[in-house]
Each structure stands twice: as structure tokens, then as C-alpha cells.
Amino acid sequence: MDRNQTCVKLSVEPSRALMDEKILVLVQNGSPGSQLTIHALHRCEDGHHWEAFAHYTTDATGTVNVSQDPSLGGTYSGVEPMGLLWSLRPVPGSKPGLRMRKKDVQIPMEVRISVYRGHWTEGFLDRTPLAGVVVERWYVAPGVQRIPVTENSLTATLFLPPGSGPFPAIIDLYGGGGQLIEYRAALLASRGFAALALDYLTPKVTKETGKVVKNDYFEKAYQFLQNHPQVLGHRIAMLGLSFGTTITLKMAAYSEVIKLSCAVCIGGSHVQPVDGSVEEGLQFIHRNVAKAHFSERNEVITKDLFLPLTTDPSLRVDMGRIRCPLLLIVGEDDQSWPAYESAAHIKLMMERAGNDHLLTVLSYPDAGHLIEPPYLPHFRSSFYKSVGIAQKFMALWGGQTVEHCRAQEDSWRKLLLFLREHLYGRSTSVLRSHL
Amino acid sequence: MFRAFLTATKIQTRIGIKEKPCLNLHGNLPSFQCALGKNQVRRKSSIRQAPLLTASPVRALMDEQICIKGRFLPPLSPITVYAQMHSEDGDLWESFAHYNTNSSGSINLTSDHSVGGSYVGCEPMGLFWGLHPAPGQREGLRLRKNNVESPYTIHISLLEGHISPRAGQVTELAAVTTERWYMAPGERRIEIRQNGIVGTLFLPPGPGPFPAMLDLFGMVGGLLEHRSALLASRGYASLSLAYFGHKDLPGPEKCINVGDSYFKKAFHFLQDHSQIDGDRIGVTGVSFGAYLTLRIGIQIGVKPSCLICINGPIGSVSKLVDESGRTENFESDQKHWTFDDQGRVSFRKVSLPSNIPAKNKVKVENLTCPLMYIVGEDDLGASSLETADLMEETLRSAGKSHLFTRLSYPGAGHFIEPPYAPNERMSLWSIKPQKLMSIWGGHPAPHAAAQEDSWKKILDFLESNLRR
Numbered sequence: 001m002d003r004n005q006t007c008v009k010l011s012v013e014p015s016r017a018l019m020d021e022k023i024l025v026l027v028q029n030g031s032p033g034s035q036l037t038i039h040a041l042h043r044c045e046d047g048h049h050w051e052a053f054a055h056y057t058t059d060a061t062g063t064v065n066v067s068q069d070p071s072l073g074g075t076y077s078g079v080e081p082m083g084l085l086w087s088l089r090p091v092p093g094s095k096p097g098l099r100m101r102k103k104d105v106q107i108p109m110e111v112r113i114s115v116y117r118g119h120w121t122e123g124f125l126d127r128t129p130l131a132g133v134v135v136e137r138w139y140v141a142p143g144v145q146r147i148p149v150t151e152n153s154l155t156a157t158l159f160l161p162p163g164s165g166p167f168p169a170i171i172d173l174y175g176g177g178g179q180l181i182e183y184r185a186a187l188l189a190s191r192g193f194a195a196l197a198l199d200y201l202t203p204k205v206t207k208e209t210g211k212v213v214k215n216d217y218f219e220k221a222y223q224f225l226q227n228h229p230q231v232l233g234h235r236i237a238m239l240g241l242s243f244g245t246t247i248t249l250k251m252a253a254y255s256e257v258i259k260l261s262c263a264v265c266i267g268g269s270h271v272q273p274v275d276g277s278v279e280e281g282l283q284f285i286h287r288n289v290a291k292a293h294f295s296e297r298n299e300v301i302t303k304d305l306f307l308p309l310t311t312d313p314s315l316r317v318d319m320g321r322i323r324c325p326l327l328l329i330v331g332e333d334d335q336s337w338p339a340y341e342s343a344a345h346i347k348l349m350m351e352r353a354g355n356d357h358l359l360t361v362l363s364y365p366d367a368g369h370l371i372e373p374p375y376l377p378h379f380r381s382s383f384y385k386s387v388g389i390a391q392k393f394m395a396l397w398g399g400q401t402v403e404h405c406r407a408q409e410d411s412w413r414k415l416l417l418f419l420r421e422h423l424y425g426r427s428t429s430v431l432r433s434h435l
Numbered sequence: 436m437f438r439a440f441l442t443a444t445k446i447q448t449r450i451g452i453k454e455k456p457c458l459n460l461h462g463n464l465p466s467f468q469c470a471l472g473k474n475q476v477r478r479k480s481s482i483r484q485a486p487l488l489t490a491s492p493v494r495a496l497m498d499e500q501i502c503i504k505g506r507f508l509p510p511l512s513p514i515t516v517y518a519q520m521h522s523e524d525g526d527l528w529e530s531f532a533h534y535n536t537n538s539s540g541s542i543n544l545t546s547d548h549s550v551g552g553s554y555v556g557c558e559p560m561g562l563f564w565g566l567h568p569a570p571g572q573r574e575g576l577r578l579r580k581n582n583v584e585s586p587y588t589i590h591i592s593l594l595e596g597h598i599s600p601r602a603g604q605v606t607e608l609a610a611v612t613t614e615r616w617y618m619a620p621g622e623r624r625i626e627i628r629q630n631g632i633v634g635t636l637f638l639p640p641g642p643g644p645f646p647a648m649l650d651l652f653g654m655v656g657g658l659l660e661h662r663s664a665l666l667a668s669r670g671y672a673s674l675s676l677a678y679f680g681h682k683d684l685p686g687p688e689k690c691i692n693v694g695d696s697y698f699k700k701a702f703h704f705l706q707d708h709s710q711i712d713g714d715r716i717g718v719t720g721v722s723f724g725a726y727l728t729l730r731i732g733i734q735i736g737v738k739p740s741c742l743i744c745i746n747g748p749i750g751s752v753s754k755l756v757d758e759s760g761r762t763e764n765f766e767s768d769q770k771h772w773t774f775d776d777q778g779r780v781s782f783r784k785v786s787l788p789s790n791i792p793a794k795n796k797v798k799v800e801n802l803t804c805p806l807m808y809i810v811g812e813d814d815l816g817a818s819s820l821e822t823a824d825l826m827e828e829t830l831r832s833a834g835k836s837h838l839f840t841r842l843s844y845p846g847a848g849h850f851i852e853p854p855y856a857p858n859e860r861m862s863l864w865s866i867k868p869q870k871l872m873s874i875w876g877g878h879p880a881p882h883a884a885a886q887e888d889s890w891k892k893i894l895d896f897l898e899s900n901l902r903r
Contacts (some may be wrong), residue, residue: 134621
């Protein structure tokens with residue numbers, strides 16, 4: 001019996017973690033100065049396999065510590081404690097344009113991490129590893145409740161943190177692909193916020209009547225939260241990505257009903273018809289779709305739909321009307337929306353209006369459009385079905401993998417601090433008096 | 436708080452200023468900001484960041500320490516941390532501890548000191564090993580997980596002030612739910628019913644081959660899987676083996692009806708397993724299982740790589756029926772049972788070496804592999820100290836001291852288990868012919884320390900003997 005096989009110890013801690021938590025990968029009892037490949041394998045809910053791998057050399061004690069030692073090559077290089085997760089990519093031979101998105105957030109993502117003798121770049125499934133472990137990555141913390149919401153024609157899911165509450169809340173909006181996307185809201189609930197994942201492009205009411213929802217749909221969502229016994233009705237925020245930003249800025253600036261404690265906008269723009277609602281916003285995009293062009297790999301670039309940024313005030317949100325703290329998260333290599341250019345213009349508008357003290361911009365060079373929770377893999381493009389466009393197409397999101405993944409990690413941490421600061425109140429302060 | 440509410444309302448009606456309710460720190464009672472116009476009073480805002488309670492990692496293995504922190508609490512203030520969980524039988528277990536926040540309004544159970552409650556002092560895992568049945572639960576309970584494939588769910592909350600959770604109205608400031616698992620992801624649980632063997636095999640994730648353990652409990656009988664499950668989460672294949680009090684074993688009841696050949700078969704089962712390294716198998720046992728460990732290791736013709744015995748006798752305390760180790764009814768001979776003034780039975784003297792016939796004793800001098808013997812010095816279930824002394828002396832005379840490691844823990848009782856599970860100083864032994872409680876010994880804090888330290892040393896011992 002090969003001594004090495006019995007002796008080599010692979011440990012990953014914690015073996016069960018939340019999606020935004022770091023892991024420590026350690027190989028011990030290997031031969032000193034020997035070549036090892038650490039491999040990660042994940043089977044998605046849709047059946048596709050994703051993998052990552054990195055080449056290491058054990059030190060004099062026969063140890064590899066992924067948090068401290070450099071990868072000499074593979075799907076990532078250098079010292080990257082979380083590289084085995086964020087550099088996951090579809091295995092060779094997979095369909096092009098795949099995207100990893102968790103549908104059932106109540107069961108964890110399972111990743112099998114193995115260590116092989118030698119430096120390999122392929123054929124992992126045909127070899128026997130020296131050791132292997134399984135790690136679970138969870139979107140929900142224990143005790144988080146998942147509550148489907150259908151009242152008042154809403155199509156939504158409410159996630160509540162454990163405990164009696166009441167909790168501040170966040171309305172969580174994804175973008176033009178529609179569907180009820182729950183994973184970010186689930187993770188926010190695991191971090192102490194009631195979170196409402198809201199489907200506003202493909203809700204039941206739209207599927208049944210063919211009618212696109214109007215602004216009152218979001219106001220109803222807000223009122224649902226206000227009335228909920230476990231929600232602090234006066235501490236509600238909105239978080240939107242892509243077209244979700246369009247909605248968030250419109251509500252923050254113009255809604256008489258929605259009074260946000262703060263807002264977060266990722267990868268979006270303030271350029272949209274001021275009048276009207278979702279349908280007008282979508283039509284505006286479709287009107288300009290001729291401006292979209294193709295990369296040399298035939299990926300669709302839509303950012304230029306809005307460039308140059310319009311000077312027509314009826315086509316952009318009056319940012320001077322914003323009354324709550326606003327966090328903009330921008331990938332400077334965003335190929336889908338002109339988030340970078342929009343952020344610059346937003347800043348200008350708010351400086352002129354005198355409310356720029358409310359604005360924080362996090363801008364990441366070489367990050368793309370889809371700035372998601374950390375350690376999710378980056379892909380420069382994927383097959384995309386936009387609501388209102390009949391055909392699926394390969395959308396270019398942009399971003400360079402390493403920088404994009406750093407942006408996800410950094411922005412999530414700052415997003416949570418921002419939300420905590422504005423939803424859970426400030427440090428003890430003396431109240432202004434109306435003197 | 437209530438008085439302030441009334442005052443604010445009075446002023447409010449007088450000058451008609453619209454109030455904005457602000458953060459509910461204490462449940463339903465809003466604290467009002469008072470903007471008093473010309474009537475000068477400036478009140479300090481009660482807006483504060485709401486308390487946050489975190490546990491990391493929130494899903495952990497049963498033997499993992501976790502870090503529990505509270506933040507954004509009032510500075511230099513009394514708070515209570517309260518843990519509660521339901522056992523598989525539906526009993527409520529709870530623990531609590533009193534802390535004082537520091538000047539930043541934080542507490543950290545890894546470094547702060549409890550000033551009262553289920554434990555005192557700096558005890559990072561005190562909420563777990565300090566769990567006890569809530570008042571009103573059935574008597575004599577022991578916390579045992581039958582289904583090791585699901586976790587314990589423990590809800591931890593921060594309460595205002597130094598209170599007992601039973602004291603009526605409590606205000607929850609923050610909460611977190613933790614899970615504690617016996618099995619690691621990817622670990623496999625396989626029921627074994629072959630060749631007469633009754634057991635459960637746990638295999639670590641990965642291809643193997645793995646070093647392995649044969650795991651034996653005591654005269655409580657049945658099939659206890661939790662230690663094997665944990666060993667496998669640490670990379671050792673482990674077989675929990677039943678030998679007494681299990682429906683799949685031959686009768687009659689209360690006797691051990693399997694002998695040396697049974698244990699030999701179990702050992703060979705491990706040796707022959709394709710995912711187990713047959714040259715790296717150890718045996719461990721607690722209580723009567725410790726005696727069986729010695730017997731397996733020394734006199735039945737198999738060669739384990741190491742042995743770990745916890746609080747067990749050097750020989751069979753029950754009369755042997757035959758040479759192969761089968762015994763008579765454990766309760767037929769009660770002359771060495773002792774009773775305290777509350778009628779609780781201690782089995783300690785039963786296993787006093789001087790009470791065990793010589794032919795029933797294992798010939799420890801024939802030991803050929805490393806042996807670790809773990810003693811709880813307050814063990815009231817077995818004569819562990821005397822047994823350890825005898826073993827040490829026997830091995831010294833045989834020139835085999837180098838094989839012997841002794842761990843001794845003051846204040847620890849009979850059931851030295853993997854860490855952070857509560858110890859029960861006594862438990863319900865039987866209900867017929869009348870209710871009988873047995874006393875096992877062990878005081879909470881030293882017993883918990885013994886479990887934590889001994890488990891580390893057990894894992895190191897296995898690392899040295901089964902992996903190098």
C-alpha cells in the first residue's frame with residue numbers, strides 16, 4: 001500500500017461556510033519539495049461541471065498552505081487563498097456561454113477539493129487523488145427563514161434572519177434577465193437584514209396578463225415590508241444591479257411612497273425616461289439597440305446604447321432629488337451598461353445640487369458588469385436572455401478575472417458596512433434641535 | 436424607558452411636533468426623538484447601531500471551537516448570552532452566562548470572562564458544554580445524538596442585563612443560530628450487518644485508503660455512532676461496533692453473548708476493506724469498551740497499531756461464561772454496587788482490580804503496541820485511577836513503559852467524550868423494578884477541559900501511530 005496515500009492529509013476549514021466566507025486549504029504530510037496539484041470540482045444544478053486547479057510545491061515539512069503559498073500555475077497563480085473557488089470555469093468540452101447561478105438557495109453548493117501528486121492540467125477525473133474532501137458553501141445561515149410572497153400581486157421571496165427581530169430590510173433587484181433571483185437576498189439575510197428578492201420583469205401577474213408592472217408594483221413591495229411585523233418599517237433600503245439600478249434610482253428620486261434609508265446601485269445608469277416605469281425603461285433600451293455592436297468573438301456589447309450620455313433632462317434621473325445615502329458600485333470594464341460614465345455624471349449632478357455628501361462611489365478598474373457576491377466565478381461573457389428580446393445572445397459583461405474577483409470581494413464587504421451603517425443607525429449622537 | 440415614552444408624548448401633544456419613530460432597540464417600545472422647539476431641552480438620541488451577535492463558523496463540527504462575538508452593545512453594560520436547543524427526544528437544553536461589555540460595547544467569548552451563569556471565567560465553549568436540561572424536563576437525562584447525519588441546532592441570543600432566562604420578560608437584543616455536526620461533508624455512513632457483525636462504518640471523504648479505528652462503548656449498550664462519525668471527519672475510517680444490548684445481536688438480554696471471534700471478525704472486516712489500510716488500524720473503547728480494547732489488542736490474535744482506553748477496567752467485571760469472553764448478566768452480581776445518601780448507584784468499586792478475579796484480567800504485560808489510558812480522577816463509574824496504576828506498574832515490570840501514555844484529569848468523570856458536549860454527573864440507569872439513578876462523577880468545567888484536552892491528544896496519538 002502506497003505510504004503516501006495513507007499519510008497525506010488534506011483539510012479545508014471551515015468545511016461548511018457561507019458563500020462570502022473564506023476557507024483555509026491545507027495539505028500536510030506530503031513529501032518535502034514535491035509537486036502537487038490542488039483541484040476543485042463543482043457540479044452545478046444544471047448538470048454542468050466546473051473546475052479549478054493550481055500547481056504547488058510542498059515545503060520542507062511537506063506542507064502546502066493555499067493562503068500563504070504561491071500557485072505556480074493553473075486557473076490562477078500567485079498567493080490566492082480563494083482562488084480555487086473564484087477561478088472555477090466550465091470543464092473542457094462544455095457548452096459555451098455558461099453562467100453559475102444558484103436556484104435552490106436552501107441547499108449548499110458542494111465543491112470537491114482534491115490533491116494530486118504532480119503538476120497536471122487535465123484528465124483529473126481519470127486519476128486517483130492522494131486525498132479529497134468536500135466543502136459546502138451556503139447562501140443561508142442556520143435559522144434564516146425563506147418565505148414566498150404572493151400577496152398584492154407580488155412575485156417575491158422574503159428572507160428573514162434568525163431571531164425575533166424586527167430587522168431593517170432591503171428590496172433586492174436583479175436586472176434585465178428577469179426571473180426570481182434569490183441568492184443575494186438569502187445571503188443578505190444571513191448577514192442580518194430582512195431581504196426581499198423581487199421579480200419585476202417576469203412576475204406571475206405579467207405572465208398571466210401580458211402587462212408589464214408599473215411603479216406602484218415597487219411601492220407595494222415597499223409597503224409589504226413596512227407592514228411586516230418582523231421588519232423595521234422605517235429602515236428599508238433598495239439594492240439594484242443593472243436594470244435594477246434603473247428602478248432603484250427612479251424610486252429613490254421620484255416615489256412619494258418609497259422613502260429609502262439608503263440605496264445601492266451596481267453596474268447601472270441614471271439614464272432612463274423619467275416619466276413612466278418599467279415598460280418605458282425597457283422600450284428606451286430597445287429603441288437604442290441598433291447601437292449595440294459585436295466583439296471580435298461575436299459577443300454583444302450593449303454599453304454604447306446610452307453613449308454619449310444624453311443631455312436631455314427627460315431622459316435621466318434628476319440626481320439632485322436624492323435624499324438618502326447612495327452607494328454606486330462600478331466596474332470600469334463594464335461592457336453591458338455605461339456604469340463608469342454614468343457614475344461620473346451622477347457625481348457631477350449631485351455636486352451641482354449640493355447633495356453629493358450622500359454619494360459614495362466604488363470604482364474598480366478591470367472589473368466587469370456582474371459584480372456579484374464574492375468568490376463566485378467570473379466569466380467575461382455568457383448566454384443571456386433579455387426580457388423583451390426574443391432571441392438569446394452571447395452578452396459581453398467585461399472584466400479581467402483576477403481584478404473582477406477582487407472587486408467582488410472588496411465591494412461586498414463595503415456594501416455590508418454601508419448597509420449596516422445606514423440601516424442599523426449611527427453611533428450615539430446628539431440630536432439636532434429645532435432651535 | 437416607559438417613563439420617557441410618556442413624557443415625550445405629553446410634550447408632543449403640547450407643541451404638536453411630528454415625531455419620527457426611530458430604531459427599536461428594545462422590541463416594541465419606540466424611543467422618541469424629542470425636537471422641542473423653543474423649549475430648549477436637548478435629548479441625547481437613542482439611535483445606536485443595533486446589536487449584532489455572530490458565531491464563526493456558524494456550521495461547525497462538534498469538536499470545533501467557534502468564536503462568539505457581540506458588537507454594538509451599550510458600553511460597560513451587563514448582558515446575558517443564552518443558548519437553547521432541543522434534543523432528539525424533544526427535551527429543552529439550555530445554558531447562559533453573564534458578561535459585561537467593554538468600552539466599545541463588545542464582547543468576545545473567546546477572551547472575555549463570564550461572571551455568572553452556567554459557567555464562570557474565560558470559557559469560549561462554555562455555552563455548549565454548559566448545556567443542561569431546562570427546569571421542568573424529565574429527570575436523569577443524557578444528551579446523546581442517535582442520528583449523526585443531522586446537526587444539533589443551537590439558538591444563541593443576547594439578552595439585556597444579568598438575568599436568568601427563566602425570569603419572565605426578557606428582551607432579546609440579537610440572535611444567531613448555530614449548527615454542530617458530527618459528520619463532515621462528503622463523509623459516508625454505512626450500516627454493517629454482515630458475518631454476524633453489528634456496526635456502523637464511517638468513511639472519510641476521498642479515495643482512501645484510510646487508517647481506521649474500531650470504536651467501542653460501554654455497558655449502556657446499543658450502537659453509539661458519534662465518536663466514529665467524528666473520527667471519520669478527521670480522516671480515520673471508523674467502525675462503531677455493537678456487542679451488547681442491540682436487537683440485531685443474539686440474546687439473552689443483559690449478557691454479552693459475543694466473544695473473541697466476534698471482535699476478531701470485526702477487526703478483519705476493517706483489514707479486508709478496500710478503502711482501509713490494513714496495517715494501520717487502532718482500537719478505542721470507553722468504560723467496559725476499554726477492557727474490550729485491551730482484550731482485542733492483546734489476547735485474541737490480532738495486531739492493532741495502537742490502543743486507546745478511557746476509564747475502563749483491566750478485566751471483565753461480569754462473570755465470564757466461557758474462555759472467549761462471553762459474560763453473564765451484568766446486574767446479577769451487585770455486591771460491589773455502592774449507593775449514596777440519595778439512593779443513587781455508583782459502579783466504581785465493581786471494577787476495582789482487587790474485585791476482579793485474576794483469570795478475568797487481561798495480561799497487559801503482553802502488550803505489543805502503544806497504549807494510551809485516559810483517567811477521569813472523579814470517575815464514579817469505574818476504578819480508573821487504580822486500574823491505571825496497575826497497568827502502569829505491570830508494564831513497568833515488563834520493561835514496556837515506553838508503550839504507555841497516561842492522561843489524568845482532576846475533576847473529570849466517567850464519560851470522557853469528544854469535546855464541547857455536556858457531561859451528566861448522573862443519569863437514569865433503569866426504571867424497573869424501581870427508578871434508579873446512576874452517578875458517574877465529573878464537575879462541569881474540569882470535565883469539559885478534560886474532554887477538550889484528551890481529544891486533542893487522542894488525535895495526535897492517532898496521527899503518530901496511524902499516519903506516519
